[in-house]
Amino acid sequence: MAPVPASVARQAELLKQDGNTYFKKERLGAAIDAYTEAITLCPDVAVYWTNRALCYMRRKEWNKVEEDCKKALQLDSHSVKAHYMLGHALLERQDYAGGIKELEKALDLGRGANPASYMVEDIWQVLAKAKYLEWEDLSSKHIYRMHKLMEACERALTSFYTIEDSQVQNDCEEIASERLQQLEFLKDVFGKAEQDDQPKEVPDYLCCQITLDIFRDPVITPSGITYERAVILDHLRKVGKFDPVTREPLEQHQLVPNLAIKEAVQAFLDKHGWAYKMS
Numbered sequence: 001m002a003p004v005p006a007s008v009a010r011q012a013e014l015l016k017q018d019g020n021t022y023f024k025k026e027r028l029g030a031a032i033d034a035y036t037e038a039i040t041l042c043p044d045v046a047v048y049w050t051n052r053a054l055c056y057m058r059r060k061e062w063n064k065v066e067e068d069c070k071k072a073l074q075l076d077s078h079s080v081k082a083h084y085m086l087g088h089a090l091l092e093r094q095d096y097a098g099g100i101k102e103l104e105k106a107l108d109l110g111r112g113a114n115p116a117s118y119m120v121e122d123i124w125q126v127l128a129k130a131k132y133l134e135w136e137d138l139s140s141k142h143i144y145r146m147h148k149l150m151e152a153c154e155r156a157l158t159s160f161y162t163i164e165d166s167q168v169q170n171d172c173e174e175i176a177s178e179r180l181q182q183l184e185f186l187k188d189v190f191g192k193a194e195q196d197d198q199p200k201e202v203p204d205y206l207c208c209q210i211t212l213d214i215f216r217d218p219v220i221t222p223s224g225i226t227y228e229r230a231v232i233l234d235h236l237r238k239v240g241k242f243d244p245v246t247r248e249p250l251e252q253h254q255l256v257p258n259l260a261i262k263e264a265v266q267a268f269l270d271k272h273g274w275a276y277k278m279s
Helices: 006-024 028-041 046-058 062-075 080-092 096-113 118-167 172-195 229-238 259-272
Strands: 218-220 226-228
Touching: 006 028, 006 046, 028 046, 046 062, 046 080, 062 080, 080 096, 080 118, 096 118, 118 172, 218 229, 218 259, 226 229
Parallel strands: none
Antiparallel strands: 218 226
16 A cells, blocks of 8 residues: 555544544544544554544444454554453453453553553453453353253152152152252252352452452562552552551552462452452
8 A cells, every 4th residue: 555645644633633622522423524534544543443433432332343443453453442442342242252352452551551541440440340241141151051950950860769669669758758868969069059159259368458459460568568559659659658558668669569469369360250249
């Protein structure tokens, strides 16, 4: 493809700026038109596609969000916003695995670009919800299969003892008692299996003492206390350069990633399938 003339590129950029102005004023239709004109002039600029996708996202036109984000990612595979909005769109059509994959990519890219960015927190929140929805969906299907299996086992057990009754004419009470015990044991086994699918509370040691929420990016201070990185950085900037619990002097360079807690959090989430109670 031939290079776009500089005059055309400038015109496209002006259209993008118009689109941004319209977007801020909630004139989504006008913003979409402006971004569409910019795309027509310069179709190889990823940001024009993601800007238009954001408009479609506000209007909940998820198919168009998905189309524009996929085009943007063809042009720039490292676009945080494209991965983020595509993840949203996939979740809306209940493609939880696909949505989670895109959101995780957005989170990784966002952390690399600017770990303190507000968008990283937004991505994390949506990702947490997505994984919970995925677990909820899988859990519902699993429970349904468990119930069907239990019903089949009960029918098989009843059939077995019916056959035995026809073969044995005595000890009827003993047979009935054994059948009842087997059925109760069967319910107990399936009941315990179902309990494993229930939401779990997050242990306190996996939660930040300030936010009381599960750690995303834990760091440890010289005093041995672990905090969420973004939260402790915000404290150092706005409140003062000291540990909020021990009040000891604290500088940003003294914060060290707490890999042990980070691995423990991941192990908890992997084991429980994000089936914990959301805050």
